Amino acid sequence: MKKIIQARFEELVKRGEELIRQLPRDDNGGIWWCITGDDIPKNQAWLESASNLIRIASGQDSHFNTECEKISYDKTKKGVPSDVVQKVFALLLSAKEEWEHGLLREIEYVIAAATFDDFLDHAEFYHKGNRKIEASVLASAVLEDTLKKIARKNSFDPRGLSLEPLIDDLVKRGVLKPxxxxxxxxxxxVRNHALHAEWDQIDIRDVGE
Structure with a gap:
């Protein structure tokens, strides 16, 4: 996964350099404010790919992702603003450098996020099918794994702690709000009932709306 993300950074940076060179110019040789016509699709596609990579590599709540969303919000019905392409390119370069120095998310959490998404997608599928056993088991696995990874990320070992004491510990450390x-x-x-196969104690509504 780390090699894939690194390769994707390099690929998108190279593509971004090409797009920057191809930005439209005014009569004085300066960069025209807006990309229009046939050049819109390739620039918009690159922006979406760059934004997605920044989100995956840095995390949904990171400074990089927040800045990217803020920059990308500058839309126009006439085309793609040239300065948006320039700013996202600069952000991509910065994120790439931080990634290479190990200052973005640890690869463990990148992989975990993808795994959790898969688990939750399956849990949602079973939930919609009114299959409370499968839905509760999958959702419970995600909950427990997530809390333990949060604990490790905040420098304490969750081994030996059951779920409720672990939650209390996260509150004491200021990681979770009460x-x-x-x-x-x-x-x-719900997780405890699922763990002990107490299916009669679980309602499908307990798993999610």
Whole structure:
């Protein structure tokens, strides 16, 4: 996965350099403010790919992703603003450098995020099919793994802790807010029933709306 992300950074940077060179010019040789016509698709496609890579490599709530979303919000019905392409390219270069120095997300969490998405997609599928056993088992696996990874990311070992003490510990350390912890404990109750195959104690609505 790390090699794939690195290769994708290099590919998109190379493509970005080409697009920057091809930006439209005004009569004085300066960069024209907007990309129009047949050049829109390739620039828009690159912007989407660059934004997606930044989100994957840095995380949904990262500074890089926030800045990228803010820059990309500058839309026009007439085409793609030239400065948006320039700014996203600069952000991509910066993110690539941070990635190469190990200052973005650890690869473990990049892989985990993709795995969790798959698990949750399957859980949602079973939930829609009113299959509470499969849905609760998959959702519970995601919950427990996520909390343990959050603990390790905040430099403490979750081994030996059951779910509720782990949640309490995360609150004490300021990682979780009490209100959020209370909600998670509600999900933990479903997880405990699923773990002990107490299916009569679980309603499909307990797994999700």
């Amino acid at each position: 209100v959020k912890a209370k909600r998670i404990k509600g999900f933990a109750g």
